[in-house]
Structure formats: structure tokens, C-alpha cells
Amino acid sequence: MQNWYEKTRAKTEKIFQEITTHNFVTELMQATLDKDTFGFYVNQDSLYLSEYKKALVAVGSKCHKPEDTQFFYESATGIIQVEDALHEEFLEKKYTNPVPSPTCELYNSYLARIVNSESVEVGVAAVLPCFTIYKEVGDFILKNQKNKDSNPYQAWIATYASDEFALAVQQAIDIVDTYAQTASPQSLAKMEEVFIKTSKLEWMFWDSAYKQEAWKI
Numbered sequence: 001m002q003n004w005y006e007k008t009r010a011k012t013e014k015i016f017q018e019i020t021t022h023n024f025v026t027e028l029m030q031a032t033l034d035k036d037t038f039g040f041y042v043n044q045d046s047l048y049l050s051e052y053k054k055a056l057v058a059v060g061s062k063c064h065k066p067e068d069t070q071f072f073y074e075s076a077t078g079i080i081q082v083e084d085a086l087h088e089e090f091l092e093k094k095y096t097n098p099v100p101s102p103t104c105e106l107y108n109s110y111l112a113r114i115v116n117s118e119s120v121e122v123g124v125a126a127v128l129p130c131f132t133i134y135k136e137v138g139d140f141i142l143k144n145q146k147n148k149d150s151n152p153y154q155a156w157i158a159t160y161a162s163d164e165f166a167l168a169v170q171q172a173i174d175i176v177d178t179y180a181q182t183a184s185p186q187s188l189a190k191m192e193e194v195f196i197k198t199s200k201l202e203w204m205f206w207d208s209a210y211k212q213e214a215w216k217i
Contacts, residue, residue, distance in 0.1 A: 004180030039095030041209035103208035125191035
């Protein structure tokens with residue numbers, strides 16, 4: 001019998017395929033991605049993660065089990081450590097910009113609204129795609145690339161394809177599945193809705209980075 005994550009993840013397969021075939025990911029894998037594009041992405045990623053870790057703390061504070069709260073708090077702390085290392089390597093000063101792109105702003109605002117106004121079940125479902133999609137993308141690139149020894153973005157790839165990250169992702173999935181077991185039909189429907197929507201926002205984030213999206217006015 002499929003668990004909640006497996007059933008809901010199956011409904012986002014088209015989104016995941018669109019991510020792995022996006023020019024940003026394929027060029028990243030082939031080491032042909034423009035350096036300025038990646039610099040723009042890393043800067044926007046840092047702006048996104050500065051708010052995402054707050055979303056993890058917010059949803060963690062609603063968890064029923066202390067160990068679940070601890071997981072989300074530690075994940076927020078881990079983001080600071082891991083991303084600081086990646087940004088130190090990849091975020092040159094010329095790419096630093098404190099203004100989030102429209103898509104970054106949208107994603108952060110949506111997550112903040114969901115984790116602060118919805119139930120814990122819905123909140124954990126909303127933050128999950130940032131775990132699972134990055135792991136799947138990291139695994140996909142590592143499996144299909146032919147330039148592991150020469151790709152300038154390999155440290156980024158290795159972070160999300162690592163065993164350590166895989167353990168964290170599985171723990172996040174297990175927490176969401178546990179809450180889904182006792183969720184009402186209404187909550188299950190909302191969990192699916194937010195999971196699919198934040199999965200779409202993940203694609204939009206890659207796309208906006210590739211286009212170096214700016215405010216139009």
C-alpha cells in the first residue's frame with residue numbers, strides 16, 4: 001500500500017520531468033551553464049533560504065512530537081551551515097543583491113502564509129518539496145553526468161546527492177506520512193494542494209533563475 005508521499009509524489013511526476021529537462025538543470029549537469037546565471041541563482045537561493053528556514057521553525061513549533069520539532073529546528077540550522085559553505089564558494093560579491101526576484105518573493109510569501117495559518121499537517125506538506133525535489137535533482141544529475149571530475153558546479157551537485165541529505169529527506173517524508181495517517185479528508189486534500197503548488201514553485205524558481213528574472217516595473 002502506498003503512503004501519502006508516494007501517492008502525492010506520483011501526481012507531480014510531470015513537474016519533476018519538467019525540472020530535470022529544464023535548461024538550467026541540463027546545462028548545470030553539462031557544465032555549460034552561464035556563470036552569471038548560476039551566480040544569480042545562488043543569490044536568489046540565499047534570499048529564499050533565509051525565509052525558508054523561518055518556515056521550518058514555524059512548522060516545527062506546531063509539531064506534536066518533540067523529535068519532529070527538533071528535526072525541523074535542526075534542519076533550519078543545517079541550512080545555515082551548508083548553504084553558507086556553498087555560498088562562500090559560489091556567491092561572488094558582484095552577484096549579491098538583497099532584492100528577491102518576483103518568483104522568490106512569491107514562493108517565500110506563499111510558504112509563510114501556509115505554515116503560519118494552516119494546520120501542522122498542511123504546513124509540513126508545503127515545506128516538503130524543497131527537501132525531496134533537491135534530492136531527486138541531485139541524484140538525477142549525479143547519475144547522468146559524465147564530468148564529475150571537471151564540473152565547476154560539482155560541490156553544489158554533491159551536496160544534494162549526499163547520503164547525509166538523503167537521510168534528512170527521508171526523515172521529512174516520514175514525518176509528513178505520519179501526520180497524513182490521522183489527517184481529516186479536508187486536511188489531506190489541502191496537503192495535496194500545497195505539495196503540488198510548492199512543487200510547481202520549485203520549477204518556477206529554476207526557470208526564474210535561468211531567465212535572471214527581474215521586476216518589470
